[in-house]
Amino acid sequence: MASHHILLLLLTSVLLLETSASPSPCAFPAIFNFGDSNSDTGGLSAAFGPAPPPHGETFFGAPAGRYCDGRLIVDFIAQGLGLPFLSAYLDSVATNFSHGANFATAGSTIRRQNTTLFQTGYSPFSLDVQSWQFAQFKSRSQIAYKKGDFRDELPPENYFSKALYTFDVGQNDLTSGYVSNMTTDEVKATIPDILDKFTVVIKGVYGLGGRFFWIHNTGPFGCLPYVLDRFPIRAPEVDRVDKHGFEHPLVACCGHGGKYNYNIHWGCGSKTIVNGTEVLVGKACQHPLKRICWDGVHYTEAANKWVYDQIVEGALSDPPIPLRMACQRQNQ
Secondary structure, eight states: OOOTTOOOOOSOOEEEOOOOSOOSOOOOOOEEEEESTTSOSSHHHHHHOOOOTTTTTTTTSSOOSOSSSSOOHHHHHHHHTTOOOOOBTTOOSSOOOTTEEEOOOTTOOSSOOOSOHHHHSOOSOOHHHHHHHHHHHHHHHHHHHHTTSSTTTSOOTTHHHHSEEEEEOOHHHHHHHHHTTOOHHHHHHHHHHHHHHHHHHHHHHHHTTOOEEEEOOOOOGGGSHHHHHHSOOOOOOOOSTGGGTOOOTTSOSSBOSTTTTOOTTSOTTOEEEETTEEEEOSBOOSOGGGOSBSSSSSBOHHHHHHHHHHHHTTTTSBSOOOGGGTTSOOOO
């Protein structure tokens, strides 16, 4: 997708690799994920209320804590590795952390925004907070595990050094600059500080035993309806989406009104009262499997699956290593 200079790539998709004597596929026993709404499997919903219908309709048949019609990239990664979907760390109901945990929450940033969720929509659970939660989770879970408590719901100690650590965060740091009326050059000037804070977290997780890392690039947010609707930029040209079975690439599947089916005041799942009756305004399109953008901000399950299909074989990674070989050191 072209972005006509609005796109800023924050993080290169990389795999940080450890030495292994065997070239066989990795057997990751767990995933620990950090990020924002692109990989949130229920964190923000647990803290501030659930994402409403029709979120979740394509795969789960009901809202499932995800800002999507179905599965996220991290869900496909878990399934591809033969692991269950990740429970959100903040969720207290029907959770199981035996094969990892998800610390991501929608609206999260790498740098603290020093505002409330209700003022700006940015989560109080910034990446440094998520890393503290991980440190506490590791410590407390092992105290309980060693006592013999909840062993069916918690990971054993050796899982922490063998797990895959995934990060999908940074997009909100960049868009927050545009929301604050910063120029593109001013936004670019914040990137070194963003990366410095990201590096601190990576080193912290490494210090706690993490060895295998998959770091997701920021998405092409210059192509998203919520950016095109809010800022006076020319819509980018999006090529070859029909080749992959998609249509209307710049239009939200679930939303209401406007050129891009997006209205900041009437989001996906929004309702209003008409003649005393509650009416759904933010409706889903008829064929979400043919769409890229779900709600103007996030991608559909179909788009997430397409990205995953490239990741699993290493086509979008640098170096281009299949996901299951991420524990192997490569000669560069």
